[in-house]
Amino acid sequence: MSDIDARFTQAQTDVKKLAERPGNLTLLRLYALYKQASTGDAHGDKPGFADLAGKYKYEAWAALQGTSQDDARRLYIELVESLKSGASA
Structure with missing residues (x-):
C-alpha cells in the first residue's frame, strides 16, 4: 500500500471521529472527493428531481470530473486534516 493510500484510509477513519459534524456543504465536498478518489469520474444516471440529496451528491462528484484519483485523495x-484542527466546518 502506498503512502497516499495509507493516509487516505486513515483520513476515512479520522473523519468518523470528528468532534463536530461538518456542515452540509463540507459533507458534500467530502462525499465528492471520496467518490472521485475511490471510483474516478462520475458515471451512471444523474438522480432525478425527487431525489434531491442524491442529485446534489451526484453534481458535487461530477464537478470533480478530470481530477485524478491521487489528487482527489490528497484533497x-x-x-x-483541516477539520481535525478546527480550521474548517
Whole structure:
C-alpha cells in the first residue's frame, strides 16, 4: 500500500471521529472527493428531481470530473486534516 493510500484510509477513519459534524456543504465536498478518489469520474444516471440529496451528491462528484484519483485523495486528506484542527466546518 502506498503512502497516499495509507493516509487516505486513515483520513476515512479520522473523519468518523470528528468532534463536530461538518456542515452540509463540507459533507458534500467530502462525499465528492471520496467518490472521485475511490471510483474516478462520475458515471451512471444523474438522480432525478425527487431525489434531491442524491442529485446534489451526484453534481458535487461530477464537478470533480478530470481530477485524478491521487489528487482527489490528497484533497480529501487535506480537508479531513483541516477539520481535525478546527480550521474548517
